[in-house]
Structure formats: structure tokens, C-alpha cells
Amino acid sequence: MARLPGYDITIELAAGTEIGLMLANVKGRKHWVTQFRENLSPQFVTASVNYASVPANQEIPVAQDEQHAGFGSLYFEDDKRYFESRRVDARFRRKSILGPRVNQMVGATLDSTPIKFVQRGAKFYVAAGECVYQLSTSGSASEVWSGASLDITDMEVLDYVYVALGDDDEFYYSDDMATFTIAPVVQCVATLLAKQQNLLWKTYANNQLSYADDPTANPSDWATAEYFGDTSWGVTAVCTGPNGELVVGKKDGLYKRDSSGNIIQLLKAGFRSAYNYKGMREWNGLLFYPMGNGSFYSFDCVNQPEDISPASFALIVLFSPGE
Numbered sequence: 001m002a003r004l005p006g007y008d009i010t011i012e013l014a015a016g017t018e019i020g021l022m023l024a025n026v027k028g029r030k031h032w033v034t035q036f037r038e039n040l041s042p043q044f045v046t047a048s049v050n051y052a053s054v055p056a057n058q059e060i061p062v063a064q065d066e067q068h069a070g071f072g073s074l075y076f077e078d079d080k081r082y083f084e085s086r087r088v089d090a091r092f093r094r095k096s097i098l099g100p101r102v103n104q105m106v107g108a109t110l111d112s113t114p115i116k117f118v119q120r121g122a123k124f125y126v127a128a129g130e131c132v133y134q135l136s137t138s139g140s141a142s143e144v145w146s147g148a149s150l151d152i153t154d155m156e157v158l159d160y161v162y163v164a165l166g167d168d169d170e171f172y173y174s175d176d177m178a179t180f181t182i183a184p185v186v187q188c189v190a191t192l193l194a195k196q197q198n199l200l201w202k203t204y205a206n207n208q209l210s211y212a213d214d215p216t217a218n219p220s221d222w223a224t225a226e227y228f229g230d231t232s233w234g235v236t237a238v239c240t241g242p243n244g245e246l247v248v249g250k251k252d253g254l255y256k257r258d259s260s261g262n263i264i265q266l267l268k269a270g271f272r273s274a275y276n277y278k279g280m281r282e283w284n285g286l287l288f289y290p291m292g293n294g295s296f297y298s299f300d301c302v303n304q305p306e307d308i309s310p311a312s313f314a315l316i317v318l319f320s321p322g323e
Contacts, residue, residue: 110141116155125161125177127152132163134177144177156193158200162215164190167204173216184218194238196246203235209248228255228263233272237280241287241301249277249289256301266301 004010007020008030023030112129119125124135130148132155133141145163154164160173163180170188172180190202199211208225215222228235228248237249246257247266251274254267269276273292280289287299299305 112151115152118155118157118161120157120161120177123177125155127155127163132161132177145174145180147180148172153191154193156195156200158195158198158215160216162190162193162200164193164202166191171202171215181216183215188215188222192235192238194240194246196240197244201238201246203238203248206234207231207250209235209238209246226257226261226263228257229253229265234274236274237277237289239280239282239287241282242285243301245301247280247282247287247301249280251276254289254299267299267305 004018004020006022008023009021011019011021013019025031110126110128110133111131115127117124117126125144126133126135126141129151130146131143132145132152134144135141148163148165150165150169152163153166156162156164160175161177163172163174165171167189170183171190171193172182174180189204192203194201196211198213200213200215201209201211202215203209205225207228207230209228210222210225212222229250229252233250233252235248235250239247241247241256245259248255248257251269251272253265253269254277255263255265257263269291271292275290275292277289277291280287282288285300287301288296289299290296295307296309297305298308
């Protein structure tokens with residue numbers, strides 16, 4: 001379309017009508033202004049992403065496919081960022097961000113993030129850091145043991161209460177929650193623990209599992225180690241499945257040990273993550289577990305898993321008291 005004579009700008013409407021516009025003539029010169037919104041200069045950082053220098057009036061586009069790092073790759077547990085929940089960051093459209101206090105429960109403050117909850121009789125206990133606490137009905141917590149030499153990695157009940165400390169130290173056990181005894185030195189390291197009927201299973205050395213019916217006895221009572229999947233990928237969870245068989249979650253997939261002792265891979269993970277299956281538990285005939293991108297699934301160990309994700313935040317622990 002040709003410019004209308006005598007006009008600087010011509011706009012043609014859909015009906016064919018043409019409208020001419022003229023720029024202001026200031027001292028014999030056509031006058032116009034081009035203005036860009038405020039922008040930040042390119043920034044390069046070697047540490048984690050930080051939004052401290054972003055103007056509060058600018059909308060910030062954020063894209064990520066891994067939610068365990070928190071919003072915009074700011075780790076929630078990092079006390080330099082979104083840990084204290086005393087202020088609100090409202091610079092992001094449709095988001096008001098509070099820092100979750102993961103070590104805070106109603107009426108109780110723990111020294112570290114909760115690792116595992118267990119029930120023994122009518123009492124509830126929680127492992128956090130190097131300590132074990134007893135929870136009261138009002139929600140308060142009282143420390144019952146703080147003798148661990150390392151951070152506790154798991155806790156389980158099979159007559160005694162067993163506390164695992166990882167592959168670098170032997171596990172402890174107690175029958176009264178007042179005195180904890182270190183297990184026999186040989187073969188008694190454990191990272192994760194799981195009860196299956198009258199057996200206690202333990203994981204160690206990345207992908208090895210072993211069981212005993214009396215873990216407090218001589219180390220030779222532990223069965224020969226069984227290997228689940230590729231040794232390159234560590235175990236992230238172990239529990240009893242819907243039909244009573246042992247189920248093992250790893251970074252690379254989900255496995256089970258059937259009643260004949262055969263190890264079968266049930267699922268293959270689409271990506272490797274330390275969060276895959278972490279905290280997995282069986283409840284009402286289904287397995288419930290997270291996957292690394294923040295998704296949450298239920299699975300009957302037969303049909304396809306069902307995505308039941310309630311939110312896009314990291315799962316810390318799953319616990320169902322009793323049945």
C-alpha cells in the first residue's frame with residue numbers, strides 16, 4: 001500500500017478505508033520518540049541463581065523442570081534465601097512465596113529436618129539429624145537419644161527400634177528407647193531399613209540388600225547380600241509392597257523381590273534422580289512414591305502407575321500410622 005500524499009503514516013482498515021497520520025513538526029523536523037522499558041545488563045554468576053538485584057516492578061520469567069530446587073532454583077533449605085518465613089516475596093505474578101520451616105511442627109521444634117517417623121506401641125518417634133525424639137499427643141517433641149555419631153539415615157521397628165547411620169557406621173537398636181546399643185561391628189552398616197513380616201532388611205554399598213530375623217545377633221545371621229539392578233545407581237527407598245513382597249526403589253527404576261527370591265524390575269525411570277521413589281510407602285493396597293520432577297504416583301505393582309501429583313514440591317517423608 002502506498003503512503004497517502006501529505007501523510008507520514010498510512011493505516012489501511014479491513015474495509016479498505018485508509019487513514020493518514022502525521023508526525024509533529026518541531027522546528028522543521030519530524031518528531032518521534034522511541035523508548036524501551038528498563039532492562040538489566042547481562043549477568044554471569046558462578047553460584048546459584050539470585051534475584052536480589054531484580055527491580056521489584058519487573059515481572060520475572062522463570063522456567064524450570066525440576067521443582068526440588070524450590071522456585072527459580074532457590075533451595076528452600078538454604079538459610080540465605082527462602083528459609084525464614086517472616087517475610088513474603090510478592091515480585092512474581094500469581095505467587096506469594098513464604099519460606100517453609102521444615103524443622104517446625106505444631107508445638108515442637110527439631111534441630112534438623114525430619115527423616116523418618118515410626119510407631120512403637122502407642123508412642124510415636126521421629127528421627128532428625130543425630131537425634132531421636134518422642135512425639136506427644138499435643139505435638140511437642142522430647143529428645144530420647146542423641147548418641148549418634150553421624151546423621152541418622154533411617155529408623156525402623158521390628159521388636160526393637162533400629163536406627164541406621166549409613167555405610168560409615170554400624171546401626172543402633174533399643175528395646176526401651178532409653179538405652180541404645182551399637183550392633184556387632186561386622187556386616188552391620190545400613191543406610192535404609194525395612195520390615196517385611198518377621199524380617200528386617202537393610203541396604204548398603206549402593207545397591208546391596210540383606211536381611212535377618214534377629215538383627216541383634218551374630219553378624220553371620222545376616223543373609224548373603226542380594227543385588228538390585230545396576231550397581232551404578234543407588235537405592236532410594238525400600239518397603240513391603242501391596243502383596244507382601246519386598247519393593248525397592250532406585251534412581252533408575254522400581255524393583256521387587258518375589259516370594260521365590262527372584263528380583264524383577266517393575267518400572268524403568270525416564271531420568272535418574274536421587275528423589276525417585278524417595279519415601280515410598282504402601283497403603284491400602286497401593287504404593288505411593290514421588291519422582292524427581294516433583295510428581296507423585298500411586299501404583300498397584302500390576303497396572304500402569306497413576307499420576308496423583310498434589311503439588312510441585314519435594315517430598316520429605318511419607319508416614320501412615322498403623323494400617
